[in-house]
Amino acid sequence: MADLSALLLLGALSLLGVILYLAIHYSVRPGAKPGGIDDPLRRAFLRYSVLASLVLVLGHAWVGVEEMFRSLTRQIKLEPVYVANLRELEPGSAVSFMMPVDPDMLPADHPCILIRLTPEEAQRAGRELVAYSARCTHLGCIVEYLETDGREIYCPCHAGIFDPLTGNPISGPPKRPLPEVQLRVEEDGSIYAVGWVGQGEQGE
Numbered sequence: 696m697a698d699l700s701a702l703l704l705l706g707a708l709s710l711l712g713v714i715l716y717l718a719i720h721y722s723v724r725p726g727a728k729p730g731g732i733d734d735p736l737r738r739a740f741l742r743y744s745v746l747a748s749l750v751l752v753l754g755h756a757w758v759g760v761e762e763m764f765r766s767l768t769r770q771i772k773l774e775p776v777y778v779a780n781l782r783e784l785e786p787g788s789a790v791s792f793m794m795p796v797d798p799d800m801l802p803a804d805h806p807c808i809l810i811r812l813t814p815e816e817a818q819r820a821g822r823e824l825v826a827y828s829a830r831c832t833h834l835g836c837i838v839e840y841l842e843t844d845g846r847e848i849y850c851p852c853h854a855g856i857f858d859p860l861t862g863n864p865i866s867g868p869p870k871r872p873l874p875e876v877q878l879r880v881e882e883d884g885s886i887y888a889v890g891w892v893g894q895g896e897q898g899e
C-alpha cells in the first residue's frame with residue numbers, strides 16, 4: 696500500500712512537471728525574452744525542478760529502504776511460542792497469548808487468542824484448535840472469546856463479532872477476518888504457535 700502511494704506521488708509529481716514545462720514553454724510574458732536568465736517563469740521552473748528532483752530522490756530512497764526492511768524482517772526465524780497444553784484446555788474455552796511478531800512479520804508483542812472448539816464446532820470446522828490475532832480488524836481493540844451458548848469472538852469497542860470457526864467477521868463494523876495463527880500440537884499435548892497462516896511456518 697505504501698509502495699502504491701509512493702508511486703502515485705511520484706507519478707503526480709512527474710505529470711505536474713510536464714504540465715509546468717509545457718505551460719512555460721508556450722506562455723511568454725510580453726517583452727520578456729523566453730527562457731532568459733531574468734525570466735521569472737524560468738526561475739520558478741528551475742526552483743520547481745530542484746524541489747521535484749529532491750522529492751523524487753527521497754521517494755525512491757524511501758520505497759527502497761522500506762522494501763529492504765520488509766525483506767529483512769520477513770526472514771526472521773520465529774521460535775515456536777508455547778501457548779498451552781491440550782489436556783488443560785476445556786472444549787469451548789480459550790486462552791490468550793502473545794506472538795513476538797505481528798501478521799506482517801514485524802517485531803511486536805502481538806496479542807492472540809487460542810480457542811479449543813466444542814465437539815460440534817470441531818466437526819463442522821474439521822479441526823479442534825484455532826488461533827487468531829486478538830486485534831480487531833476494525834480499529835484494533837482487543838477481542839474476547841465469549842463462552843456463551845452462541846460462542847463468538849466479540850469486540851467490545853463497537854460490538855463487532857467474528858466467527859470462531861473461521862475468524863471471519865459476521866456482524867458489526869469489521870470487514871476483514873482476523874489474521875490466523877499457525878499451530879503445532881506435540882505428542883504430549885503441548886500447543887505451539889509457529890507462525891501466521893499465509894506467511895508459512897516459521898518455526899523448526
Ligand code: FES
Nearest residue numbers: 831833834850855
Ligand atoms: S474496534 Fe472492533 S468493532 Fe470497532
